[in-house]
Amino acid sequence: MTGQKIAEFSIPTVKSYPAGITAGPDGALWFTESGGNKIGRVTTAGAVTEFALPNAKSDPEGITAGPDGALWFTEGDANKIGRITLDGQVSEYPLQSPQSQPSEITAGPDKAMWFTQFQGHQIGRITTAGRITEVAIPSNTSLGITAGPDGALWFTETQIFGASPGDDVGQLTTGGSVTTFVVPTANSSPLGIIAGPDGALWFTEHNANKIGRVTTRGSVTDFAIPTPATHPHAIAKGQDGALWFTEYDASQIGRITTAGAVTEFKVPTQNGAPSGIASGPDGALWFTEHNGNKIGRISTEE
Template sequence: MAVVSGGAARAFAAIGALAAAACGSSNGGAVPARAIYTGVSQLTPDARGRVKLFADTFGDPVPTGITAGPDGALWFTDSGNAFIGRITKRGKYTLQVPAGMEVSDGIVAGPDKNLWFTTNESNPQIGRITTAGKVTFFSDSGGAYPHGITVGPDGALWIAESNGTVGRMTTQGAVTHFSVAPGNAELEGIVSGPDGNLWVTQFVVGGSRFSNKVIRVATNGKYKAFTVGYGPKFICVGPDKALWFAEDSANAIGRITTGGKFEDFPTGYKYAAPSGIAAGPDGALWFTDYSGRAGIGRMTTKGRFTFYKVPGSFPELDEITPGPDSKMWFTADLGPSGIGRVTTR
């Protein structure tokens, strides 16, 4: 079992104090973010040593989004505790609770060398945190819950939202929204494509029914939707310059060219639910499984799958990203919760 060293009691006390203080929000103003815990977790390796997990045992952890930061560390969101987290390649955590923070979701390294993240509960906002921990919130006035976030070809932040809209935000906080899907459609993943467009997954429509659309959006808001497999969640650019995405309810990985040609690759792993996906330094696609069964998947562009077990009883894995160390880093939000890494070679 993974054991976290450090002052857990002090951390929980700080969490309670900060949660009590975190009411209200800012619109374009800097707010304090206090580092509540810094420590190093004990690694729990799998039998082959390929996958390692750094446990996060504070409060009710639900690590969600993850990205490599400009400082050589990994930064992640925690939707359970409303944390923004930072973890070094050696496993040293720094957890921060910005005042006014709510449930956080996507995170990306911005063009301004800061981290940008989405919050999506009662007061949807886009947050910016410097590597020194200074936080600024910007109102997302689109009336939707923001999810995935990416840097667009125009140097702005682009956001997938829950009401069929895509948001564009400058690093100064000016926001524009484009309607690209029905109002009851929940957009989830978003990535800047090799063709100069944004590519967005439409995960759910009508509140609960899985969708089967991937949408190409130009920076002027013009769009075209393509039919794919059911439940497309997160999306990335592959080593072949096509778009690859995880199909949660189809138990498959989808591929679509910038011209709209679609292919489906069933994982072959019974009851798997692919979630996050990213291109690795080894020329393959790496993806997570949210079902708690398959662990980490690796897929070649020819469709060959390999799976790697993740430590824990029933690990539900969310997002994945290439790290600065030629490894893939991922979030586990249950069984146990934490940040994991897998070697690619």
């Protein structure tokens, strides 16, 4: 479908493979360049600035705004958590567990950052002072993470890329108590997750081609995406009261209401592979195009 206004902005670094994106405290969007080994910044007018990371091939992935006014991000291949100030100063903190591959990261209700580990069998926590602790979880593979309306962290456990076991959504209290809830659709590979405007958590089912919803009590429902085999990736809450998500293989942006009605919008760049998505300070949704080497913006107004 068409009807929403989409704009795209090229990233200067070739083959930067942008991944995660988040709104910064400075009114701009900040994103990771998993192939470019950089952190990028794009203004709402589309001006892009890039900051190189100290370690070669660190593979930055997830990114979030911290309570200290800086941006915090994961370095999957370097096995570190990074911090970048608004003027581009970078600090890095190595993880205790080797080769844990930190993936997504979110600001928690306790003024710390919490992050998933693709291979670490744990969820990590880092304070703004750089102190890291880890909590064991049932699966060895966790990807998405977000702060829930119940004061807990919610994360996805997935079988994506052949990892096993998975297909759960987990709840982790700040005290370290873990509860998991099975996603009804087998081999669904839940991936991105976000707190919705309805008091529930919403997540993508990468292999099942669905969007899932789980209440804070663990009741799970899901909704099919009209286009087949889109491989939905990240999900964000829009200022219009709906959830917006990326369709990686369909090069589309999806929108789902809390009632489950889905609309899809084609990205101009063919095979752009939209990946990360975040709500911007301008009321639009901003997304990364992993293969298109661009940052996209989609208006919530027709």
